[in-house]
Amino acid sequence: MGRAPCCDKASVKKGPWSPEEDAKLKSYIEQHGTGGNWIALPQKIGLKRCGKSCRLRWLNYLRPNIKHGGFSEEEDNIICSLYISIGSRWSIIAAQLPGRTDNDVKNYWNTRLKKKLLGKHKKEQQARRAATARMKQDYSATAINQITTSYSWPQLPAVSHAPVLSNPILVDQEAHIKDQASLQKLLIKLGGRFSDHHDDHNHEQQSNINNINIPNFCYRPDMSSTVQDQQLVFDNTITVNNYTNFNFMSESLSTTNTMYQGLDCLDSTVDLDQFVYTDNWSDTQRLDGLNNNFYGSVEGVSGSSCGTSTNSGESNITWGDITSLISYTPMLSNFESSQQNMLQDFAFDDSIITL
DNA sequence: AAGTGCAGCAACCGCCTGATG
DNA sequence: CCATCAGGCGGTTGCTGCACT
Structure with a gap:
């Protein structure tokens, strides 16, 4: 028997976030913080979203100083070196890259970096x-x-x-x-x-x-x-x-x-x-x-x-x-x-x- | 122009862990 | 010590847009 869901799946909205939802979430957190309880947060704001979804949206997209795309050569090196060393511990790897999220690093590795390295490697x-x-x-x-x-x-x-x-x-x-x-x-x-x-x-x-x-x-x-x-x-x-x-x-x-x-x-x-x-x-x-x-x-x-x-x-x-x-x-x-x-x-x- | 395949990425899923009662 | 719960994490999915035929 699996774990009980963290929220009522039937009543929460899924899929891409609308600008209105983003604005609500961002505004609330900037004013009040998360309150240490993500599960309760969407109800406070009036969002029909799962608390986990709110957390993810905030951490991966709405949080200040988030960088998207444009990974530098140095960042590439860090990601590669740490991946070699510790594997897919994306949160740890992302922690070494200011403004990067684990999700971003993970996606970057899976979709680009592996291929980039492979292409480079063939020449060498x-x-x-x-x-x-x-x-x-x-x-x-x-x-x-x-x-x-x-x-x-x-x-x-x-x-x-x-x-x-x-x-x-x-x-x-x-x-x-x-x-x-x-x-x-x-x-x-x-x-x-x-x-x-x-x-x-x-x-x-x-x-x-x-x-x-x-x-x-x-x-x-x-x-x-x-x-x-x-x-x-x-x-x-x-x-x-x-x-x-x-x-x-x-x-x-x-x-x-x-x-x-x-x-x-x-x-x-x-x-x-x-x-x-x-x-x-x-x-x-x-x-x-x-x-x-x-x-x-x-x-x-x-x-x-x-x-x-x-x-x-x-x-x-x-x-x-x-x-x-x-x-x-x-x-x-x-x-x-x-x-x-x-x-x-x-x-x-x-x-x-x-x- | 339409169909197809693929890459990129946002979001979800489910498991694990630590905190709490 | 155990059960419960929220947070955190990594893997996976699915949507979107672009390139190619």
């Missing part, structure tokens, strides 16, 4: 693949020898946070990593959490290692003695640690070509919507999904899977499509400014999250 994909090919060469010279034919990882030198590769790209990543940590902290504060169930993740990742993709935030907890706590950074948008690399391995794990296969995953195609979130999760589950993203985790069953296809969502945009488009810095230029205070008073706990 070839160049990116060429760069990836070059990195494969570099990597093979230094790292392939570290890979064994079993699942047991060799002990690497215990150099905390040191890049494994001597690739110049790695050198300037520290600030990037710190920025990710800042965002991570913010996300925790916004409702995320980071559990320490990495043993389970480890197990699942070891058995689910095909078609793996990399989230933008690939933090993981301090795993175990078998996996070194180091990071590889393949480009400006994707951070990978050894643990994640492990996920990249093909099931055959046949030494020399396995890392190549892992690197190939940068171009693999996974439905973005599925990667970031799966529908019908509770908030708790979504937050767990967020954790998984930060772990760089892959859980085929849970829906945060990178690579196991599911059937909800119809986006043709892939993870690879999006991540290659997102530049991290533009997001922070605005995002960080609005959230800086929040970040500063939130101590980073290395015991929980190891970079």
Whole structure:
């Protein structure tokens, strides 16, 4: 049995709002406020509307300082970056964009931004693949020898946070990593959490290692003695640690070509919507999904899977499509400014999250 | 000019959460 | 502790206008 309706559906008007209704609602709220009770408000005004409808109309259209359309490039970046990070939490994303409503952001993403990104991505994909090919060469010279034919990882030198590769790209990543940590902290504060169930993740990742993709935030907890706590950074948008690399391995794990296969995953195609979130999760589950993203985790069953296809969502945009488009810095230029205070008073706990 | 398909967007629906009694 | 309720949220629907044939 479903929930009782918030109002009498038969007696309320539905559909587009008339200018007269808008004027009534706006005038009343400007003079008296909402009174903290949206349900009772339409009766006070004499509107035959559902309270929820009034609230939505006010928040999305009548409220002062609402902007419609004309999203800037910076706003695009913020939306994309946050979508990658936290998924379709439109209210949170909209909160970072003054004058924008969650509905607006949601519509903008669904109708324009995804397509815009996809079109842009097509032009860049070839160049990116060429760069990836070059990195494969570099990597093979230094790292392939570290890979064994079993699942047991060799002990690497215990150099905390040191890049494994001597690739110049790695050198300037520290600030990037710190920025990710800042965002991570913010996300925790916004409702995320980071559990320490990495043993389970480890197990699942070891058995689910095909078609793996990399989230933008690939933090993981301090795993175990078998996996070194180091990071590889393949480009400006994707951070990978050894643990994640492990996920990249093909099931055959046949030494020399396995890392190549892992690197190939940068171009693999996974439905973005599925990667970031799966529908019908509770908030708790979504937050767990967020954790998984930060772990760089892959859980085929849970829906945060990178690579196991599911059937909800119809986006043709892939993870690879999006991540290659997102530049991290533009997001922070605005995002960080609005959230800086929040970040500063939130101590980073290395015991929980190891970079 | 008429029909069709599609994109954009406003609004609705139903579920979840937190507050309150 | 439980039930109820309003607010909030994300997903979905349906209307409108435009482009194309």
